[in-house]
Amino acid sequence: MTTAAINAMKSLSVSTNLMHFPAKTSSKLALPQTQQISRQSLHKNVLNFHLSTPRNNRISTYSVPNPPRAVASQSYDALTEPNKKIFHGKCFVVDDNIDTDQIIPAEYLTLVPSKPDEYEKLGSYAMIGLNAKYGRFIEDDQIKTQYPIVIAGANFGCGSSREHAPVALGAAGVKAVVAEYYARIFFRNSVATGEIYPLESECRVCDECKTGDIVTVEIEGNKLINHTTGKEYVLKPIGDAGPVIDAGGIFEYARRTGMIAAPSS
Amino acid sequence: MASPATARAPSISHLLKYKNGIHYDATGLTPLNSKATAAWKTQKRTTKFVAAVMAPPQPQQRSPASTGSVKHAMTMTEKILARAAEKSQVNPGENVWVKVDNLMTHDVCGPGTIGIFKKEFGSQAKVWDREKIVIIPDHYIFTSDERANRNVDIIRDFALEQNIKYFYDITDRSDFRANPDYKGVCHIALAQEGHCRPGEVLFGTDSHTCNAGAFGQFASGIGNTDAGFIMGTGKLLIKVPATLRFVMDGEMPHFLLAKDLILQIIGEITVSGGTYRAMEFSGSTVKSLTMEDRMTLCNMVVEAGGKNGVVAADQTTFDYLEGKTSSSFEALYSDEAARYLQEYRFDVSKLEPLVAKPHSPDNRALARECRHIKIDRVYIGSCTGGKTEDFMAAAKILISAGQKVKVPTFLVPATQKVWMDLYTLPVPGGNGKTCAQIFEEAGCDTPASPNCGACLGGPRDTYARMNVPQVCVSTTNRNFPGRMGHKEGQIYLASPYTAAASALTGFVTDPRDFL
Numbered sequence: 103m104t105t106a107a108i109n110a111m112k113s114l115s116v117s118t119n120l121m122h123f124p125a126k127t128s129s130k131l132a133l134p135q136t137q138q139i140s141r142q143s144l145h146k147n148v149l150n151f152h153l154s155t156p157r158n159n160r161i162s163t164y165s166v167p168n169p170p171r172a173v174a175s176q177s178y179d180a181l182t183e184p185n186k187k188i189f190h191g192k193c194f195v196v197d198d199n200i201d202t203d204q205i206i207p208a209e210y211l212t213l214v215p216s217k218p219d220e221y222e223k224l225g226s227y228a229m230i231g232l233n234a235k236y237g238r239f240i241e242d243d244q245i246k247t248q249y250p251i252v253i254a255g256a257n258f259g260c261g262s263s264r265e266h267a268p269v270a271l272g273a274a275g276v277k278a279v280v281a282e283y284y285a286r287i288f289f290r291n292s293v294a295t296g297e298i299y300p301l302e303s304e305c306r307v308c309d310e311c312k313t314g315d316i317v318t319v320e321i322e323g324n325k326l327i328n329h330t331t332g333k334e335y336v337l338k339p340i341g342d343a344g345p346v347i348d349a350g351g352i353f354e355y356a357r358r359t360g361m362i363a364a365p366s367s
Numbered sequence: 368m369a370s371p372a373t374a375r376a377p378s379i380s381h382l383l384k385y386k387n388g389i390h391y392d393a394t395g396l397t398p399l400n401s402k403a404t405a406a407w408k409t410q411k412r413t414t415k416f417v418a419a420v421m422a423p424p425q426p427q428q429r430s431p432a433s434t435g436s437v438k439h440a441m442t443m444t445e446k447i448l449a450r451a452a453e454k455s456q457v458n459p460g461e462n463v464w465v466k467v468d469n470l471m472t473h474d475v476c477g478p479g480t481i482g483i484f485k486k487e488f489g490s491q492a493k494v495w496d497r498e499k500i501v502i503i504p505d506h507y508i509f510t511s512d513e514r515a516n517r518n519v520d521i522i523r524d525f526a527l528e529q530n531i532k533y534f535y536d537i538t539d540r541s542d543f544r545a546n547p548d549y550k551g552v553c554h555i556a557l558a559q560e561g562h563c564r565p566g567e568v569l570f571g572t573d574s575h576t577c578n579a580g581a582f583g584q585f586a587s588g589i590g591n592t593d594a595g596f597i598m599g600t601g602k603l604l605i606k607v608p609a610t611l612r613f614v615m616d617g618e619m620p621h622f623l624l625a626k627d628l629i630l631q632i633i634g635e636i637t638v639s640g641g642t643y644r645a646m647e648f649s650g651s652t653v654k655s656l657t658m659e660d661r662m663t664l665c666n667m668v669v670e671a672g673g674k675n676g677v678v679a680a681d682q683t684t685f686d687y688l689e690g691k692t693s694s695s696f697e698a699l700y701s702d703e704a705a706r707y708l709q710e711y712r713f714d715v716s717k718l719e720p721l722v723a724k725p726h727s728p729d730n731r732a733l734a735r736e737c738r739h740i741k742i743d744r745v746y747i748g749s750c751t752g753g754k755t756e757d758f759m760a761a762a763k764i765l766i767s768a769g770q771k772v773k774v775p776t777f778l779v780p781a782t783q784k785v786w787m788d789l790y791t792l793p794v795p796g797g798n799g800k801t802c803a804q805i806f807e808e809a810g811c812d813t814p815a816s817p818n819c820g821a822c823l824g825g826p827r828d829t830y831a832r833m834n835v836p837q838v839c840v841s842t843t844n845r846n847f848p849g850r851m852g853h854k855e856g857q858i859y860l861a862s863p864y865t866a867a868a869s870a871l872t873g874f875v876t877d878p879r880d881f882l
Contacts, residue, residue, distance in 0.1 A: 201847040208850075209825060209826055212515045214478040214482060216591075231849045233854070257638060257639040260638055261845060262574045263476075263573055264590070283642075285672055287574060287589065287590065290589070290593065291590035
């Protein structure tokens, strides 16, 4: 290999000393010695996760693009339901700058999402801060929404860093949001929690869809089909964020790819 | 050649693609280091062809900008992240693992973060460093809401279990002064307690963590899951942001405050103009700002979608830190040749007091053009506008006017220290009177217990929460629908000068009317 290539390769790998635990602790965090820096993202919202797992003293690197998958993640492939990434149902349409106070008003933040009963309760309050003009996201006597897909305009999820926002949506039964683009903390939280797929559209889908339209969102096919209007829209590929959400969030993904060990107790 | 979607056998050689004489990265789309490949191609050519006879190459005296050092020129944010990632260089768009110097959490997100930490690392797991986690209850403190109270108990139990060094506890809610450890609003407490240091990396489970960028550090808000991850590992994977540069020059008019500057900027670039960007503030005006002013600037970076805000550390910074921290730090500065995505220049002497009208922080308008807007209340508080200097500014307007306020005026000091300052420090030009005295004489509400208060609404019984639709001028940071409580409340974001002036007239008012 040329010097340039070797140098480039060196700059792509990072050695991290992540083992700073004194011998006595029981938290077994087995992070790999080197991680590969991701390739250039195709669009700004992609959270790139490239992980290498030392196996047989050989540093094997793989990216996890949408299928077909690399060898190392094949066992995970078998666990995925084939139709897991197609979502079908009614859509709920909002427009620009829907901030976290509207998605989940601050008074509900006393609910702790890691407690199962409070997680459900949080879901029941999803989008309750929205202006009445959008209609009810969740009916009065319900705790889940009838809209598995939310369609939004620009800068969805702006405002607070509260993870309660994507969590409330996920807990309410939302599977995917299709927005023009997202605020960065909301996007990051969606991926880290694995609660919803934050997809981006190529155009302002929110202008052409109405709440109640029947839609299908295909993650792998990168498309949104509105059956009510008969129109189809191209979505930007979810990229490396996809496998993280597929796995159920960053921790689950990290465990499945051998990046961290299962909890010690 | 193989497209990114094709299966790849796990092997290093497939890290790079090579086609048509050019090396590409793993996607096969982006050429690597074109300078190097160009050089390689040149070398290859000279071995094949006979070149004209030339003198041997002389060592040239080239200025740093042309020796290739340009490719190492980095902005302050890039440098901080490079050091934290133990790399010599990082580029915007790159994802890097950074070592975290401090992790902050509070009563709202702490329990969730702790829950995730225990679930993912084990109920017996220990945090990565008991001295690098700062737990600050501040959001829902002075309330009878049981869950809110329970949440403070949860973070206390965790702090005890993990022997967390910095936990600013409150046990007696009836009197904040009875709690020697309690501080108040997390971002101001972090600064006052010396946790903000130049060159460091700080993450917090609160969007206004960017406030600390005023100290020349990388500070950004994250969610519970990311924080739980840091709790166990001390690291986080983040994307290096490109930097937007805001250069502010000119003498600061006497009626303008840092809040007006940041409202100007947010109005300029919109609530998503800073998404995934670092926002760097420089220029002569910025250099003249106090630390609290700089905090106000960096605090609202998130309102423009920004990832972090930075102001270069200087003597002002070091003077502020004197006596607050015994930790050593090394400030980092943007290179001369650093590349910025965009540069914005402001002549501050031409700016006027602003408000952000309902319902968006970028809904910028001149305060003087809103004087017909009748208001119902004024709120002075929060990490953005509840610091000592913010109250001093408000008091200055009240002294100037010598009148009583016409609407309920709520004062919520950010921290215990700010509260103390209100009652002890004389206000310049106030004939020895303290802020508290001036506020009382003007008919304002008594300064409340320090906490986040009604900035974000909170539980129903939160002091100064807007429970019916009203119009409020506020020194806080967001005015989205329902932010302070009622969905139909109308919030005008403003500087402390503008807020105090508006309190005096009962309408949105330009502070020049009183200065």
